[in-house]
Structure formats: C-alpha cells, structure tokens
Amino acid sequence: MQGNPQLVSRARGALLGLVAGNQLGVPTEHLGTAEAIRKAFPNGVLDLAPPPKNSPYDDDAAMALLLGESLLASQGFDANDVARRWVKWMKVDGRGIGITTKRALTMIDRGKEPFEAGQLTNQENPGRSAGNGSVMRCIPVGLRGDRAPRVLRDAIHRVPRESEGDLPIARAGEAGYVVHCIEIAFWFVTHDRSLEETLIYLAQAGGDTDTNAAVAGALLGARYGEVALPPRWVDQITGSEGIAQLAERLVADAT
Ligand SMILES: [Mg+2]
Numbered sequence: 001m002q003g004n005p006q007l008v009s010r011a012r013g014a015l016l017g018l019v020a021g022n023q024l025g026v027p028t029e030h031l032g033t034a035e036a037i038r039k040a041f042p043n044g045v046l047d048l049a050p051p052p053k054n055s056p057y058d059d060d061a062a063m064a065l066l067l068g069e070s071l072l073a074s075q076g077f078d079a080n081d082v083a084r085r086w087v088k089w090m091k092v093d094g095r096g097i098g099i100t101t102k103r104a105l106t107m108i109d110r111g112k113e114p115f116e117a118g119q120l121t122n123q124e125n126p127g128r129s130a131g132n133g134s135v136m137r138c139i140p141v142g143l144r145g146d147r148a149p150r151v152l153r154d155a156i157h158r159v160p161r162e163s164e165g166d167l168p169i170a171r172a173g174e175a176g177y178v179v180h181c182i183e184i185a186f187w188f189v190t191h192d193r194s195l196e197e198t199l200i201y202l203a204q205a206g207g208d209t210d211t212n213a214a215v216a217g218a219l220l221g222a223r224y225g226e227v228a229l230p231p232r233w234v235d236q237i238t239g240s241e242g243i244a245q246l247a248e249r250l251v252a253d254a255t
Pocket of ligand 1: 211
C-alpha cells in the first residue's frame, strides 16, 4: 500500500480530520444544546480555538495519536505499551479525559493489567460502558488495516434511510453513546456533506460536540483526503505535519 498517493492523502486526511474536529468542538462540549451554543457563540464556531499551554491535544486526539505511535513502535497492538503511553499522558496532561477511561487508567497505574482494569471498571458501573471513547481513538487501528467490528458496519447500513433531523445528536442522557457517534459520522459521509460544513455543524449541534466532530472529521478526511481540510484549520493544529506523517507511516505499516 506504500506509495499510493490517494491512499496516503486519505490517511493524512483521516488523522488531521480527527484532530481538527476535536479541537473545533472542545469549546462547545459542555453546553449541551444547539440553543445554548448559539447563545454562547453568536458569531458561530468556525475556527479551532488555540489549545492551552503545554496541552496541544484534547483527549480524543491525544489518545488516538498515542495509540498510533504505539502500533508503530510495537509493530501491532500491545495493550501494555498503549496503556503505558496513555497513563503517562493522563499524569502529565489528561485534558478532556472521560470518567471511565480515567478510572481504568488509574487502576493500570496502580498495577492492574490493562484488560483486567477494563473489566473491573465495567463491573463497577454496569450498563454505563458504551461511551464513544473507543471510536474517537480507534482511527489508527483502521489505518493499519485491521477489520472493523460488526456494530460499525451495522451503523453504516442504517444511515442512508435517515434524515438529518433523525440524528441522535443532542438527546438528553444519551450524549457520548458510542453507536450514536458512529451513526452521526456515517450520516454525513453518506449524504455527501463536505468536511468543513459537517464539522462546523456538529461543533454547534449540541451533545458531545468534540467527539462527534472528531469521528466525523476522521471519516470525511478518509473519504476526501487531506485536501478536504481547510488550510486555516491545518495551521491551527499543533504539529500538523507530524500528525500527517504518523498517518502515512501507519498506512505504510498496514497488514
Ligand atoms: Mg474530548
């Protein structure tokens, strides 16, 4: 797969799209509804807000990039290596980390094995473990060529029949649910919306704005390639060239 320029552009677009969508949606993440967002941002959310000092990426982007680096360094998935990188990130930064992820990584930090920590976290809070953290950071796995789980493929098949108003974006109590997040992202891909238009829409639509926009950004970037990203957004991302190169290396390493 190495050297296929179209594939390389799509890989770069996927990872940059994820980071762009994440950064665009961060300021509106906790506002809940489209109405509250309009009130707080009367001129709209059109640009990526600069990240805080010493924290270039929110959790969605940070964990995805670390997973990508781990897949390359370990030549495949090594749960201990990924966990070590994530724990280190949690301790020095951890911006945006979700409660379930934080709980599991804290257990790992105290000596539990990664899969055991995951199981224990799940048992502590059964029925609350279908958060979208898993999809927001899984893009590097896809770039490396591993197969998508069934639930992702089912979501793709559902969306052609839905209209924009049916999308589960700001349903009370359901923000951040993993299947909704996948469904929303695939809807915009299936209905031929541009990356810029989609991310601006999702950053202002309420619900889990930053992760919905991150996952949609990754999918639209994968579909249209790097050219779909507005150049001003690429400029507003810290280390964008390194991110694009990571995507390229993952595709070159694909199994
Ligand atoms: Mg986040």
